[in-house]
Amino acid sequence: MGKKKFPHIIKATKNEPDELPYSRIYENIITDAKETFFIFFNDYVLTDRYETPYIFPKSGNYKEVFYWIIFGNIKDLDIKKFVEDEVIKYKQGKKQEKEFEKLIESTRIQKKLEDQKKHEIKGHGTYFYPPIWIGEFPQQTVEDKLTNQRVRSYVKNIIRTTYKGRILIIQNDGYIAISESDEATAINLLNEIMGTAVINEIGSYVIRKSEIGRMTVDSRSWKFTFYETPQNSKHQILEDDRSKIYKSHDKIWRTPITIEMAESIISTAEKITTDNDIKTFLWLYIESFTFFYNTVYTQSFLMNWFITEKLLKNRCEKINQKINIENYLKDFLENNFWSSDIMIKALRIAEEIDNEEFFYLMDLKENRNCIIHENIKSNYGETDKFRRYCFDKIKQFIKSKLEVSFLVS
Secondary structure (H helix, E strand, O other), X not given: OEXXXXXXXXXXXXXXXXXXXXXXXXXXXXXXXXXXXXXHHHHHHHOOOOOOOEEOOOEEEEOOEEEEOEEOOHHHOOHHHHHHHHHHHHHHHHHHHHHHHHHHHHHHHHHHHHHHXXXXXXXXXXXXXXXXXXXXXXXXXXXXXXXXXXXXXXXXXXXXEEXXXXXXXXXXXXXXXXOOOOHHHHHHHHHHHHHHHHHOOOOOOOOOHHHOEEEEEEOOOOOEEEEOOOOOOOHHHHHHHOOOEOOHHHHHHOEEEOHHHHHHHHHHXXXXXXXXXXXXXXXXXXXXXXXXXXXXXXXXXXXXXXXXXXXXXXXXXXXXXHOOOOHHHHHHHOOOOOOHHHHHHHHHHOOOOOHHHHHHHHHHHHHHHHHHHHOOOOOHHHHHHHHHHHHHHHHHHHHHHOOOOOOOO
Protein backbone atom coordinates (compact mmCIF):
# COMPACT_ATOMS: atom_id res chain seq x y z
CA MET A 1 0.00 0.00 0.00
CA GLY A 2 1.32 3.39 -0.97
CA LYS A 3 0.29 6.65 0.60
CA LYS A 4 0.74 10.24 -0.59
CA LYS A 5 0.54 13.21 1.72
CA PHE A 6 0.13 16.57 -0.02
CA PRO A 7 1.71 19.72 1.43
CA HIS A 8 -1.60 20.84 2.89
CA ILE A 9 -3.10 17.97 4.78
CA ILE A 10 -6.38 19.72 5.52
CA LYS A 11 -7.86 23.20 5.26
CA ALA A 12 -8.28 24.21 8.86
CA THR A 13 -11.01 26.86 8.98
CA LYS A 14 -13.61 27.67 11.59
CA ASN A 15 -16.34 27.43 8.95
CA GLU A 16 -15.95 23.64 8.60
CA PRO A 17 -17.85 21.98 11.47
CA ASP A 18 -16.92 18.50 10.18
CA GLU A 19 -13.19 19.17 10.68
CA LEU A 20 -11.39 16.39 12.50
CA PRO A 21 -8.20 16.41 14.61
CA TYR A 22 -5.12 15.24 12.66
CA SER A 23 -4.84 11.99 14.69
CA ARG A 24 -8.43 11.06 13.85
CA ILE A 25 -7.86 11.85 10.18
CA TYR A 26 -4.88 9.49 9.93
CA GLU A 27 -6.75 6.84 11.90
CA ASN A 28 -9.70 7.03 9.51
CA ILE A 29 -7.44 6.96 6.44
CA ILE A 30 -5.61 3.83 7.62
CA THR A 31 -8.85 2.06 8.56
CA ASP A 32 -10.44 2.92 5.23
CA ALA A 33 -7.33 1.85 3.30
CA LYS A 34 -7.19 -1.52 5.11
CA GLU A 35 -10.83 -2.26 4.34
CA THR A 36 -10.35 -1.40 0.68
CA PHE A 37 -7.15 -3.45 0.50
CA PHE A 38 -8.79 -6.64 1.82
CA ILE A 39 -11.75 -6.22 -0.51
CA PHE A 40 -9.37 -6.59 -3.46
CA PHE A 41 -6.90 -8.98 -1.79
CA ASN A 42 -8.50 -12.19 -3.08
CA ASP A 43 -8.69 -10.70 -6.54
CA TYR A 44 -4.95 -10.05 -6.45
CA VAL A 45 -3.90 -13.41 -4.89
CA LEU A 46 -6.15 -15.74 -6.89
CA THR A 47 -5.74 -14.11 -10.30
CA ASP A 48 -2.89 -12.98 -12.43
CA ARG A 49 -4.59 -9.80 -13.61
CA TYR A 50 -1.97 -7.68 -11.90
CA GLU A 51 1.29 -9.20 -13.09
CA THR A 52 2.60 -5.70 -13.47
CA PRO A 53 2.11 -3.17 -10.69
CA TYR A 54 -1.29 -1.50 -10.75
CA ILE A 55 -2.36 1.58 -8.84
CA PHE A 56 -5.99 2.06 -8.01
CA PRO A 57 -7.37 5.61 -8.41
CA LYS A 58 -6.97 8.06 -5.58
CA SER A 59 -9.27 7.30 -2.64
CA GLY A 60 -10.30 8.94 0.56
CA ASN A 61 -12.83 11.62 1.44
CA TYR A 62 -10.76 13.77 3.75
CA LYS A 63 -10.60 17.07 1.91
CA GLU A 64 -6.98 17.24 0.70
CA VAL A 65 -5.65 14.00 2.23
CA PHE A 66 -5.66 10.99 -0.12
CA TYR A 67 -4.28 7.45 -0.42
CA TRP A 68 -3.65 4.90 -3.18
CA ILE A 69 -3.77 1.09 -3.11
CA ILE A 70 -1.04 -0.53 -5.19
CA PHE A 71 -1.15 -4.17 -6.42
CA GLY A 72 2.22 -5.52 -7.44
CA ASN A 73 5.79 -4.79 -6.53
CA ILE A 74 6.11 -1.13 -5.64
CA LYS A 75 9.81 -1.27 -6.53
CA ASP A 76 8.85 -1.79 -10.16
CA LEU A 77 7.05 1.58 -10.19
CA ASP A 78 8.50 4.95 -11.18
CA ILE A 79 7.28 6.62 -8.00
CA LYS A 80 8.79 10.00 -8.86
CA LYS A 81 6.95 10.13 -12.19
CA PHE A 82 3.80 8.87 -10.52
CA VAL A 83 3.93 11.64 -7.91
CA GLU A 84 4.67 14.30 -10.52
CA ASP A 85 1.74 13.12 -12.64
CA GLU A 86 -0.57 13.14 -9.63
CA VAL A 87 0.51 16.66 -8.69
CA ILE A 88 -0.21 17.85 -12.23
CA LYS A 89 -3.63 16.14 -12.16
CA TYR A 90 -4.35 17.70 -8.79
CA LYS A 91 -3.48 21.20 -9.98
CA GLN A 92 -5.50 20.76 -13.16
CA GLY A 93 -8.42 19.49 -11.12
CA LYS A 94 -8.22 22.50 -8.82
CA LYS A 95 -8.06 24.83 -11.80
CA GLN A 96 -11.11 23.19 -13.37
CA GLU A 97 -12.87 23.33 -10.04
CA LYS A 98 -12.24 27.08 -9.74
CA GLU A 99 -13.35 27.65 -13.32
CA PHE A 100 -16.50 25.67 -12.63
CA GLU A 101 -17.15 27.68 -9.47
CA LYS A 102 -16.70 30.89 -11.46
CA LEU A 103 -19.16 29.62 -14.06
CA ILE A 104 -21.66 28.73 -11.35
CA GLU A 105 -21.26 32.17 -9.73
CA SER A 106 -21.57 33.92 -13.10
CA THR A 107 -24.72 31.93 -13.86
CA ARG A 108 -26.12 32.76 -10.43
CA ILE A 109 -25.46 36.49 -10.90
CA GLN A 110 -26.93 36.40 -14.40
CA LYS A 111 -30.04 34.65 -13.11
CA LYS A 112 -30.33 37.19 -10.30
CA LEU A 113 -30.04 40.08 -12.78
CA GLU A 114 -32.63 38.52 -15.09
CA ASP A 115 -34.97 37.97 -12.15
CA GLN A 116 -34.37 41.54 -11.00
CA LYS A 117 -35.09 42.85 -14.49
CA LYS A 118 -38.48 41.10 -14.49
CA HIS A 119 -39.49 43.14 -11.45
CA GLU A 120 -37.68 46.32 -12.43
CA ILE A 121 -39.61 49.57 -12.79
CA LYS A 122 -37.85 52.37 -14.64
CA GLY A 123 -38.37 56.07 -14.13
CA HIS A 124 -36.78 59.35 -13.14
CA GLY A 125 -36.09 61.07 -9.86
CA THR A 126 -34.69 64.18 -8.21
CA TYR A 127 -34.73 66.02 -4.88
CA PHE A 128 -37.03 68.66 -3.49
CA TYR A 129 -35.00 71.83 -3.36
CA PRO A 130 -34.65 73.84 -1.11
CA PRO A 131 -34.08 70.79 1.12
CA ILE A 132 -36.93 69.27 3.11
CA TRP A 133 -37.26 66.42 5.60
CA ILE A 134 -40.52 64.48 5.68
CA GLY A 135 -41.62 63.10 9.04
CA GLU A 136 -39.59 63.22 12.23
CA PHE A 137 -35.90 63.97 12.16
CA PRO A 138 -33.69 60.99 13.10
CA GLN A 139 -33.33 60.36 16.80
CA GLN A 140 -29.79 59.13 17.34
CA THR A 141 -28.90 56.54 19.95
CA VAL A 142 -25.63 56.68 21.87
CA GLU A 143 -24.36 53.86 19.65
CA ASP A 144 -25.26 55.87 16.52
CA LYS A 145 -23.21 58.79 17.76
CA LEU A 146 -20.24 56.63 18.71
CA THR A 147 -20.23 54.84 15.34
CA ASN A 148 -20.65 58.09 13.37
CA GLN A 149 -23.71 56.99 11.40
CA ARG A 150 -24.07 58.52 7.94
CA VAL A 151 -27.18 60.37 6.84
CA ARG A 152 -27.99 57.60 4.34
CA SER A 153 -28.50 55.11 7.18
CA TYR A 154 -31.59 57.10 8.19
CA VAL A 155 -33.00 57.51 4.67
CA LYS A 156 -36.08 55.41 3.90
CA ASN A 157 -39.17 55.37 1.71
CA ILE A 158 -41.74 57.50 3.49
CA ILE A 159 -44.49 57.63 0.84
CA ARG A 160 -45.42 55.13 -1.86
CA THR A 161 -48.46 56.07 -3.88
CA THR A 162 -49.54 56.74 -7.46
CA TYR A 163 -49.65 59.95 -9.46
CA LYS A 164 -51.57 60.04 -12.74
CA GLY A 165 -51.21 56.31 -13.21
CA ARG A 166 -47.52 56.17 -12.29
CA ILE A 167 -45.87 54.86 -9.15
CA LEU A 168 -44.54 57.69 -7.00
CA ILE A 169 -42.00 57.14 -4.23
CA ILE A 170 -40.74 59.83 -1.86
CA GLN A 171 -37.98 59.31 0.69
CA ASN A 172 -37.76 61.21 3.94
CA ASP A 173 -34.77 63.31 2.84
CA GLY A 174 -36.79 64.70 -0.08
CA TYR A 175 -35.80 62.36 -2.91
CA ILE A 176 -38.81 61.92 -5.20
CA ALA A 177 -39.10 59.43 -8.07
CA ILE A 178 -41.84 58.61 -10.57
CA SER A 179 -42.18 55.56 -12.81
CA GLU A 180 -42.13 57.53 -16.06
CA SER A 181 -39.41 56.47 -18.48
CA ASP A 182 -39.79 59.50 -20.76
CA GLU A 183 -37.62 62.24 -19.29
CA ALA A 184 -39.65 65.24 -20.55
CA THR A 185 -42.92 63.77 -19.25
CA ALA A 186 -41.32 62.96 -15.90
CA ILE A 187 -40.08 66.56 -15.57
CA ASN A 188 -43.55 67.94 -16.30
CA LEU A 189 -45.24 65.62 -13.80
CA LEU A 190 -42.74 66.32 -11.03
CA ASN A 191 -42.96 70.08 -11.67
CA GLU A 192 -46.73 69.86 -11.18
CA ILE A 193 -46.01 68.54 -7.68
CA MET A 194 -43.32 71.17 -7.07
CA GLY A 195 -45.65 73.95 -8.23
CA THR A 196 -48.39 72.70 -5.91
CA ALA A 197 -45.87 72.62 -3.05
CA VAL A 198 -45.02 76.30 -3.69
CA ILE A 199 -48.70 77.28 -3.70
CA ASN A 200 -48.91 75.51 -0.33
CA GLU A 201 -46.01 77.67 0.87
CA ILE A 202 -43.43 74.91 0.80
CA GLY A 203 -40.65 76.45 -1.24
CA SER A 204 -39.59 74.35 -4.23
CA TYR A 205 -37.52 75.23 -7.27
CA VAL A 206 -38.51 74.27 -10.78
CA ILE A 207 -36.86 71.05 -11.98
CA ARG A 208 -34.63 71.49 -15.01
CA LYS A 209 -33.42 68.75 -17.35
CA SER A 210 -29.96 68.99 -15.79
CA GLU A 211 -31.39 68.21 -12.33
CA ILE A 212 -33.18 64.92 -12.95
CA GLY A 213 -31.71 61.44 -13.24
CA ARG A 214 -32.77 57.93 -14.18
CA MET A 215 -33.75 55.42 -11.54
CA THR A 216 -34.97 51.82 -11.23
CA VAL A 217 -36.90 50.30 -8.36
CA ASP A 218 -37.71 46.67 -7.47
CA SER A 219 -41.50 46.22 -7.45
CA ARG A 220 -41.23 43.48 -4.80
CA SER A 221 -39.35 45.41 -2.13
CA TRP A 222 -39.78 48.97 -3.47
CA LYS A 223 -36.07 49.48 -2.94
CA PHE A 224 -34.09 51.55 -5.42
CA THR A 225 -31.75 49.28 -7.34
CA PHE A 226 -30.24 52.21 -9.22
CA TYR A 227 -30.54 55.98 -9.27
CA GLU A 228 -28.41 58.80 -10.55
CA THR A 229 -28.04 62.45 -9.63
CA PRO A 230 -26.64 64.69 -12.38
CA GLN A 231 -23.27 66.19 -11.53
CA ASN A 232 -22.79 69.95 -11.19
CA SER A 233 -26.39 70.57 -10.09
CA LYS A 234 -27.57 71.94 -6.76
CA HIS A 235 -29.31 68.62 -6.15
CA GLN A 236 -25.88 66.94 -6.06
CA ILE A 237 -25.35 68.68 -2.71
CA LEU A 238 -28.19 66.63 -1.25
CA GLU A 239 -26.77 63.42 -2.68
CA ASP A 240 -23.38 64.28 -1.15
CA ASP A 241 -25.13 64.91 2.17
CA ARG A 242 -26.11 61.27 2.36
CA SER A 243 -22.46 60.33 2.76
CA LYS A 244 -21.85 62.77 5.59
CA ILE A 245 -21.91 61.89 9.26
CA TYR A 246 -25.32 62.86 10.61
CA LYS A 247 -25.30 65.65 13.17
CA SER A 248 -28.36 66.96 14.97
CA HIS A 249 -27.75 70.48 13.64
CA ASP A 250 -28.15 69.20 10.06
CA LYS A 251 -31.91 69.67 10.41
CA ILE A 252 -31.50 73.44 10.73
CA TRP A 253 -31.18 73.97 6.99
CA ARG A 254 -34.06 71.65 6.04
CA THR A 255 -37.74 72.54 5.99
CA PRO A 256 -39.61 69.96 8.08
CA ILE A 257 -42.97 68.78 6.74
CA THR A 258 -45.25 66.04 7.95
CA ILE A 259 -46.13 62.93 5.97
CA GLU A 260 -49.73 64.18 5.87
CA MET A 261 -48.61 67.48 4.32
CA ALA A 262 -46.63 65.67 1.62
CA GLU A 263 -49.56 63.37 0.84
CA SER A 264 -51.89 66.39 0.66
CA ILE A 265 -49.59 68.12 -1.85
CA ILE A 266 -49.60 65.05 -4.10
CA SER A 267 -53.37 64.58 -4.04
CA THR A 268 -53.96 68.33 -4.56
CA ALA A 269 -51.53 68.41 -7.50
CA GLU A 270 -53.29 65.51 -9.19
CA LYS A 271 -56.63 67.26 -8.78
CA ILE A 272 -55.82 70.83 -9.81
CA THR A 273 -53.59 70.02 -12.78
CA THR A 274 -56.52 68.53 -14.67
CA ASP A 275 -57.18 72.18 -15.62
CA ASN A 276 -54.78 73.51 -18.26
CA ASP A 277 -55.02 77.13 -17.07
CA ILE A 278 -54.06 76.11 -13.54
CA LYS A 279 -51.16 74.04 -14.88
CA THR A 280 -49.90 77.10 -16.76
CA PHE A 281 -50.17 79.31 -13.67
CA LEU A 282 -48.28 76.76 -11.56
CA TRP A 283 -45.51 76.54 -14.13
CA LEU A 284 -45.17 80.33 -14.44
CA TYR A 285 -45.25 80.83 -10.70
CA ILE A 286 -42.65 78.19 -9.85
CA GLU A 287 -40.39 79.75 -12.49
CA SER A 288 -40.93 83.14 -10.84
CA PHE A 289 -40.24 81.64 -7.40
CA THR A 290 -37.02 79.99 -8.60
CA PHE A 291 -35.73 83.19 -10.21
CA PHE A 292 -36.61 85.22 -7.12
CA TYR A 293 -34.78 82.99 -4.65
CA ASN A 294 -31.78 82.92 -6.95
CA THR A 295 -31.82 86.76 -6.79
CA VAL A 296 -32.70 87.11 -10.49
CA TYR A 297 -35.32 89.73 -9.63
CA THR A 298 -35.93 91.20 -13.08
CA GLN A 299 -36.67 87.82 -14.63
CA SER A 300 -38.91 86.96 -11.69
CA PHE A 301 -40.79 90.24 -12.16
CA LEU A 302 -41.42 89.48 -15.84
CA MET A 303 -42.69 85.97 -15.06
CA ASN A 304 -45.11 87.53 -12.58
CA TRP A 305 -46.23 89.97 -15.27
CA PHE A 306 -47.05 87.06 -17.61
CA ILE A 307 -49.16 85.60 -14.81
CA THR A 308 -50.91 88.95 -14.26
CA GLU A 309 -51.72 89.42 -17.96
CA LYS A 310 -53.22 85.95 -18.14
CA LEU A 311 -55.26 86.59 -14.98
CA LEU A 312 -56.48 89.94 -16.37
CA LYS A 313 -57.60 88.29 -19.59
CA ASN A 314 -59.39 85.55 -17.68
CA ARG A 315 -61.25 88.11 -15.56
CA CYS A 316 -62.25 90.10 -18.63
CA GLU A 317 -63.60 86.95 -20.28
CA LYS A 318 -65.78 86.32 -17.24
CA ILE A 319 -67.24 89.82 -17.55
CA ASN A 320 -68.01 89.21 -21.23
CA GLN A 321 -69.91 86.05 -20.33
CA LYS A 322 -72.11 88.01 -17.92
CA ILE A 323 -73.01 90.83 -20.32
CA ASN A 324 -75.98 90.31 -22.64
CA ILE A 325 -75.13 92.49 -25.63
CA GLU A 326 -75.40 92.52 -29.41
CA ASN A 327 -73.12 90.19 -31.33
CA TYR A 328 -71.11 92.95 -33.01
CA LEU A 329 -70.21 94.41 -29.59
CA LYS A 330 -69.43 90.96 -28.23
CA ASP A 331 -66.90 90.51 -31.03
CA PHE A 332 -65.19 93.65 -29.80
CA LEU A 333 -65.08 92.44 -26.22
CA GLU A 334 -63.72 89.05 -27.26
CA ASN A 335 -60.85 90.64 -29.17
CA ASN A 336 -57.66 88.82 -28.17
CA PHE A 337 -55.56 91.89 -28.88
CA TRP A 338 -56.70 93.90 -25.89
CA SER A 339 -53.68 95.50 -24.23
CA SER A 340 -53.06 95.13 -20.53
CA ASP A 341 -53.83 98.86 -20.18
CA ILE A 342 -57.32 98.38 -21.67
CA MET A 343 -57.99 95.28 -19.58
CA ILE A 344 -57.03 97.03 -16.31
CA LYS A 345 -59.30 99.98 -17.12
CA ALA A 346 -62.16 97.71 -18.21
CA LEU A 347 -61.99 95.83 -14.93
CA ARG A 348 -62.09 99.08 -12.98
CA ILE A 349 -65.08 100.34 -14.97
CA ALA A 350 -66.85 97.04 -14.33
CA GLU A 351 -65.95 97.42 -10.64
CA GLU A 352 -64.16 94.08 -10.64
CA ILE A 353 -61.19 95.79 -8.98
CA ASP A 354 -61.03 98.72 -6.56
CA ASN A 355 -58.97 101.90 -6.90
CA GLU A 356 -56.07 100.52 -4.84
CA GLU A 357 -55.65 97.48 -7.08
CA PHE A 358 -56.22 99.60 -10.21
CA PHE A 359 -53.37 102.00 -9.40
CA TYR A 360 -51.10 99.15 -8.28
CA LEU A 361 -51.63 97.33 -11.59
CA MET A 362 -50.97 100.52 -13.55
CA ASP A 363 -47.72 101.01 -11.63
CA LEU A 364 -46.71 97.43 -12.38
CA LYS A 365 -47.42 98.02 -16.06
CA GLU A 366 -45.14 101.06 -16.05
CA ASN A 367 -42.40 99.10 -14.29
CA ARG A 368 -42.72 96.36 -16.88
CA ASN A 369 -42.36 98.89 -19.70
CA CYS A 370 -39.24 100.36 -18.06
CA ILE A 371 -37.69 96.89 -17.84
CA ILE A 372 -38.46 96.01 -21.46
CA HIS A 373 -37.81 99.36 -23.15
CA GLU A 374 -35.27 101.06 -20.88
CA ASN A 375 -33.42 98.03 -19.49
CA ILE A 376 -34.10 99.10 -15.89
CA LYS A 377 -33.62 96.30 -13.35
CA SER A 378 -36.20 95.29 -10.81
CA ASN A 379 -35.27 95.18 -7.11
CA TYR A 380 -35.97 92.82 -4.26
CA GLY A 381 -38.74 94.86 -2.61
CA GLU A 382 -41.00 95.47 -5.60
CA THR A 383 -40.46 91.94 -6.95
CA ASP A 384 -41.28 90.32 -3.61
CA LYS A 385 -44.48 92.36 -3.28
CA PHE A 386 -45.48 91.51 -6.86
CA ARG A 387 -44.74 87.81 -6.26
CA ARG A 388 -47.00 87.74 -3.22
CA TYR A 389 -49.75 89.50 -5.15
CA CYS A 390 -49.61 86.82 -7.86
CA PHE A 391 -49.51 84.10 -5.21
CA ASP A 392 -52.82 85.29 -3.73
CA LYS A 393 -54.47 85.73 -7.14
CA ILE A 394 -53.49 82.24 -8.30
CA LYS A 395 -54.96 80.69 -5.16
CA GLN A 396 -58.17 82.66 -5.70
CA PHE A 397 -58.29 81.49 -9.32
CA ILE A 398 -57.85 77.83 -8.33
CA LYS A 399 -60.57 78.07 -5.68
CA SER A 400 -62.93 79.70 -8.17
CA LYS A 401 -62.65 76.68 -10.46
CA LEU A 402 -62.25 73.71 -8.10
CA GLU A 403 -63.21 72.59 -4.62
CA VAL A 404 -59.79 72.52 -3.05
CA SER A 405 -58.14 73.43 0.24
CA PHE A 406 -54.57 74.53 0.86
CA LEU A 407 -52.22 73.76 3.73
CA VAL A 408 -52.09 77.49 4.51
CA SER A 409 -55.17 79.62 3.83
